[in-house]
Amino acid sequence: MNAQELLALADDELILGWRNSEWTGIAPFLEEDVAFSSIAQTEIGHARAWYELAAKELGTDADSLAFDRQPEEYLCAPFVELRFVPDWAQTIARHWLYETADAIRIQALMHSDDPEIAGLAEKIDREEAYHRMHAEMWADRLREEPRFQQAVDKLWPYALGVLEPEQRNRLSEVVGRDPVDPVERGTHTEELAPLWEEMTLVRRSVPGASW
Amino acid sequence: MIWEIFRQEREGQPFQHGGSLDAPNLAFAEAYARELYGRRDESFALWIVPREAVDEVRDPYVADVFDRDYRRVDGYSLKIKLKEARERAGTAGSG
Numbered sequence: 027m028n029a030q031e032l033l034a035l036a037d038d039e040l041i042l043g044w045r046n047s048e049w050t051g052i053a054p055f056l057e058e059d060v061a062f063s064s065i066a067q068t069e070i071g072h073a074r075a076w077y078e079l080a081a082k083e084l085g086t087d088a089d090s091l092a093f094d095r096q097p098e099e100y101l102c103a104p105f106v107e108l109r110f111v112p113d114w115a116q117t118i119a120r121h122w123l124y125e126t127a128d129a130i131r132i133q134a135l136m137h138s139d140d141p142e143i144a145g146l147a148e149k150i151d152r153e154e155a156y157h158r159m160h161a162e163m164w165a166d167r168l169r170e171e172p173r174f175q176q177a178v179d180k181l182w183p184y185a186l187g188v189l190e191p192e193q194r195n196r197l198s199e200v201v202g203r204d205p206v207d208p209v210e211r212g213t214h215t216e217e218l219a220p221l222w223e224e225m226t227l228v229r230r231s232v233p234g235a236s237w
Numbered sequence: 238m239i240w241e242i243f244r245q246e247r248e249g250q251p252f253q254h255g256g257s258l259d260a261p262n263l264a265f266a267e268a269y270a271r272e273l274y275g276r277r278d279e280s281f282a283l284w285i286v287p288r289e290a291v292d293e294v295r296d297p298y299v300a301d302v303f304d305r306d307y308r309r310v311d312g313y314s315l316k317i318k319l320k321e322a323r324e325r326a327g328t329a330g331s332g
Contacts, residue, residue, distance in 0.1 A: 057258050057269040064272055156271065163264040 027135075027143055029083040030101065033091065034211060035131070036076035037102035038188065040092055041218070042124060043069030044225055048111045061160060065121075068153050075146055089237075093229040097222040103211045105184035107218045118164045119177035123185035123201065125161040128154065130196050131189060184209045240266040241291060243284035244274050252284050 046066035053059035077088035084091070105124065110116040132154060135147035168174035182201075186194050186208035198205045240260055243252040255274050260266035266285050274280050 055259060057260060057265075057273070061269055061272045064276065156268075160268050163268055166264070167261070 027138060027140060029080045032076050032080035032083070034101035034103075036073045036080060036091070037100045038106050039069045039076065040073035041100070041102045041221065042106040042120075043067070043073060044221060045106065045109065046117075046121070048109070049117065052112070054114055065157050065160060068157070072150050072153070075150065079142060079146065089229075093226045097219050098214065100214070100218065100222075101211065102218075103184070103188045104209050104213065104215045105181070105188055107215045107221065108181075108184070109217045109221070113177075115168065115171065115173040116177040116181070118161075118168055119174055119181050120185075121157075122161040122165040123178065123181055124188065125154070125158050126200055127185055127188045127193075127197050129158060130193050130200070134193065183207060187211055238262070238266075239288040240270070241286045241288055242270045242274055243286065244280040245282040245284075246280060248281050250281075252282075255280075255283075257288065 043066045046062060046069065049059070050063040050066070051059065053062050073092065074088050077091045081087050081091055105120065108116075108120070110120065129151075132147050132151050136144055136151060138144045138147065165174075182203055183206050185201075186197060186205065187210045189197055194205060194208065238259070238261060239257050241257050242255045244255040245252045258266065258269050258273060260269050263285065270283050270285050274283055
């Protein structure tokens with residue numbers, strides 16, 4: 027796994043964590059607010075861990091990778107960039123599809139030849155187990171809801187684009203949907219730039235500062 | 238739906254009430270209980286109980302209108318009763 031692949035993974039987790047954190051304080055009810063904020067926080071923690079591995083290879087540090095690149099340099103999948111607040115159905119549809127895809131990706135990384143990557147993937151998987159439990163219980167609850175079904179229809183091509191081509195059939199099997207043309211990594215949605223503006227605002231306000 | 242959460246801090250210790258939470262079903266209650274009472278490794282185990290399953294008894298003291306203070310751990314003075322009994326029997330003296 028090279029630094030670019032690590033960055034793609036870290037960027038997915040950071041941007042999704044950021045998007046999910048937009049629900050903090052305004053989730054549908056208090057318990058969910060705490061749970062979803064906590065999930066957002068662990069996603070960002072996972073991003074940090076992957077950035078640190080990439081930073082070693084690239085001779086930089088995790089904060090620089092997370093905040094000092096231009097929006098077009100990020101390697102995240104368009105799927106994680108989409109802004110859904112205040113639409114809970116789409117948020118849960120993405121959460122469920124992303125966690126399902128991410129489980130396949132992490133499984134593969136746990137068998138990596140690189141012991142550092144395999145070890146980190148195993149550690150992350152233990153926390154992801156809670157994310158999956160949370161995503162599954164919501165998907166079970168909303169499965170019959172037309173709004174949720176429409177959201178899954180709309181997001182399915184995006185979800186496929188999170189994974190490497192050889193992992194996509196597995197996702198189709200698990201989700202129970204036919205493969206379609208994926209929305210591939212490599213381009214960005216219009217929603218990334220405003221997210222980046224906000225996410226890097228404080229960091230850019232005092233360039234080079236030691237926080 | 239309100240759920241009452243009991244925490245066991247360490248294996249073998251009694252479960253103590255931790256608090257309550259709102260969740261639509263047991264799967265949600267379990268997920269939120271893990272989050273609120275287990276995330277920081279502060280619990281060895283949890284009991285998740287629907288509030289309706291809890292039978293609350295208010296003022297559980299059964300009034301002692303008759304002289305049955307021997308039922309109470311603090312209220313039965315053997316000394317006085319023995320003295321009174323001996324006086325009645327005319328054998329007062331050493332009590």
